Amino acid sequence: xxxxxxxxxxxxxxxxxxxxxxxxxxxxxxxxxxxxxxxxxxxxxxxxxxxxxxxxxxxxxxxxxxxxxxxxxxxxxxxxxxxxxxxxxxxxxxxxxxxxxxxxxxxxxxxxxxxxxxxxxxxxxxxxxxxxxxxxxxxxxxxxxxxxxxxxxxxxxxxxxxxxxxxxxxxxxxxxxxxxxxxxxxxxxxxxxxxxxxxxxxxxxxxxxxxxxxxxxxxxxxxxxxxxxxxxxxxxxxxxxxxxxxxxxxxxxxxxxxxxxxxxxxxxxxxxxxxxxxxxxxxxxxxxxxxxxxxxxxxxxxxxxxxxxxxxxxxxxxxxxxxxxxxxxxxxxxxxxxxxxxxxxxxxxxxxxxxxxxxxxxxxxxxxxxxxxxxxxxxxxxxxxxxxxxxxxxxxxxxxxxxxxxxxxxxxxxxxxxxxxxxxxxxx
Numbered sequence: 001x002x003x004x005x006x007x008x009x010x011x012x013x014x015x016x017x018x019x020x021x022x023x024x025x026x027x028x029x030x031x032x033x034x035x036x037x038x039x040x041x042x043x044x045x046x047x048x049x050x051x052x053x054x055x056x057x058x059x060x061x062x063x064x065x066x067x068x069x070x071x072x073x074x075x076x077x078x079x080x081x082x083x084x085x086x087x088x089x090x091x092x093x094x095x096x097x098x099x100x101x102x103x104x105x106x107x108x109x110x111x112x113x114x115x116x117x118x119x120x121x122x123x124x125x126x127x128x129x130x131x132x133x134x135x136x137x138x139x140x141x142x143x144x145x146x147x148x149x150x151x152x153x154x155x156x157x158x159x160x161x162x163x164x165x166x167x168x169x170x171x172x173x174x175x176x177x178x179x180x181x182x183x184x185x186x187x188x189x190x191x192x193x194x195x196x197x198x199x200x201x202x203x204x205x206x207x208x209x210x211x212x213x214x215x216x217x218x219x220x221x222x223x224x225x226x227x228x229x230x231x232x233x234x235x236x237x238x239x240x241x242x243x244x245x246x247x248x249x250x251x252x253x254x255x256x257x258x259x260x261x262x263x264x265x266x267x268x269x270x271x272x273x274x275x276x277x278x279x280x281x282x283x284x285x286x287x288x289x290x291x292x293x294x295x296x297x298x299x300x301x302x303x304x305x306x307x308x309x310x311x312x313x314x315x316x317x318x319x320x321x322x323x324x325x326x327x328x329x330x331x332x333x334x335x336x337x338x339x340x341x342x343x344x345x346x347x348x349x350x351x352x353x354x355x356x357x358x359x360x361x362x363x364x365x366x367x368x369x370x371x372x373x374x375x376x377x378x379x380x381x382x383x384x385x386x387x388x389x390x391x392x393x394x395x396x397x398x399x400x401x402x403x404x405x406x407x408x409x410x411x412x413x414x415x416x417x418x419x420x421x422x423x424x425x426x427x428x
Contacts, residue, residue, distance in 0.1 A: 004036035005298045012291075012341065023280075026287035026340065033294050048293040053286035058163055061285075062278040063245020064154045067226075067252045069273045071106075072119070073266040074256035076223040080105050081123065083220035085203070086213055093195025094203035095128045096141045097188055103145035104152065104184040105224060113155075113372065117146035117380055121387035133200060136398035139390040143380040144187060144402050147369040150335075151180035153227055154248070157365050160285060161339055164292070165347045167357055169241035170234040174427050175358045178419040179366055183409055190405050222258075226251055235427050288340035295344055308349050315353035319414050322346060323367055330371015331378070339368060362420040366413055370406050373399070 012029035016022070027049070034045045071077065081102050088097035102124075103116055120142050128138040150157040153173035162169040229251065230244045239247060256262030312318045329338045343364060350360040372380040375396055385395055413419055 004033050005294065008033040023283035023287040026291050030290045030294060045290060048290040049286050051289060053282050058285060060159050060169060060242045060245045061156055061281055062274060063249055065277050066274040067245065067248035069270040070252035070256065073262050073270055074252060075259045075261040076255060077106065079219040080223060083216045086208060086216035089203040091192060092202055093191050093200040095124060095131055096191050096195060099124050099141050100145040100184060100187050100191065103148045113146040113149040113380060116149045117142055117384050118387055121384050125388050135388060135390050136394040139384045139388045139395055140398045140402060143373055143384040146380050147373055148180050148184050150365060150369050151176045151183060154230060156281060157335065161343060161361050161365060164343050167361060171358055171424050171428060172361055173231055174424050175362050175420045178423055179362050179413050182419060186405060186409055222255060284340060292344045300345060309352050315355050318353050323410060323414060326364065326367035327370055330368055331374045335368030335372055356417060356421055358424055359417045359420045363414050366410060370410065
């Protein structure tokens with residue numbers, strides 16, 4: 001193995017731990033490798049970096065980001081929240097249940113866990129505190145519900161992983177539904193019992209008339225049809241997963257016209273938000289492409305796969321080692337950053353063990369979401385605490401029961417492949 005790849009890898013890890021922007025860290029490590037290997041033409045560095053941002057499937061990222069941003073300006077979020085409020089108002093911990101259900105439904109629209117968590121912190125946490133919920137509990141439940149979003153299509157993490165490993169984006173969209181629903185349902189059940197224990201009573205005790213339920217559900221029907229339109233259209237062959245993003249944009253704009261809530265100024269604000277969000281993602285993907293080329297040239301994935309298949313006796317042990325390793329990595333490094341570095345390494349090993357690549361992708365992404373919830377560097381923890389003003393120490397103490405729940409969910413997802421593959425096999 002070339003010694004420069006070791007130096008580049010060490011530099012990458014040091015820069016990431018120092019919280020240098022991900023794309024700068026990856027490009028710096030790649031530059032170190034090329035500078036240390038004068039025999040390799042330096043133009044390859046630029047070629048591979050630019051080529052990484054030119055994949056056709058990557059067009060799905062700006063399209064779905066824009067659709068999610070426009071949904072917030074068209075009043076869709078408020079309508080779905082009112083629907084969730086009516087559906088969960090008779091459950092213990094009613095507003096906490098609204099938080100979880102809103103993230104599950106909005107996951108199919110926004111695709112970003114951080115954006116979803118920040119939005120719900122502003123919209124729901126003040127109401128929860130007014131109803132008697134503690135600030136740490138309100139913050140933790142918001143961060144925990146945000147973990148559902150990356151699993152529900154069209155999460156940007158699904159698109160990035162698919163592009164890095166050359167897996168069908170459409171299949172990953174379908175595969176994410178099962179794990180997303182499992183996490184949502186188990187989180188709601190757990191919150192039910194935890195709320196009863198703490199005395200967080202239902203928002204309403206009287207029976208809700210059918211007419212009131214329908215009044216709340218009716219405005220949310222059209223927005224909630226979007227994930228069905230996306231997955232159905234891709235499967236039938238009307239459009240590709242990339243083209244589905246443009247359908248989502250048009251659909252969100254039509255909702256804006258229908259609801260008369262989106263102004264011209266909101267349209268330009270949405271375009272600006274889309275550009276800044278997309279630019280940050282694409283810079284990371286472009287940098288990752290160059291580093292992936294270096295790993296492939298040095299045959300790191302092949303060497304690692306050969307070593308692990310000879311050292312580990314079966315795929316079940318490999319999966320549990322991966323779970324532990326990815327959670328530890330996720331405690332220090334942001335999910336997309338770890339995905340860029342580790343997915344090209346672990347994906348071939350999983351395939352060598354005979355693990356379904358779609359199943360392994362969902363296991364990987366779920367571990368990344370747990371890492372985002374976990375100190376010391378969890379992005380969901382920092383975003384929610386920053387918005388609500390909750391102290392990190394109080395967040396961690398309140399989150400301990402949730403870590404136990406997520407560990408159980410992780411093991412179920414890891415060792416029950418049909419949760420991810422059943423729908424894919426059924427649809428495809």
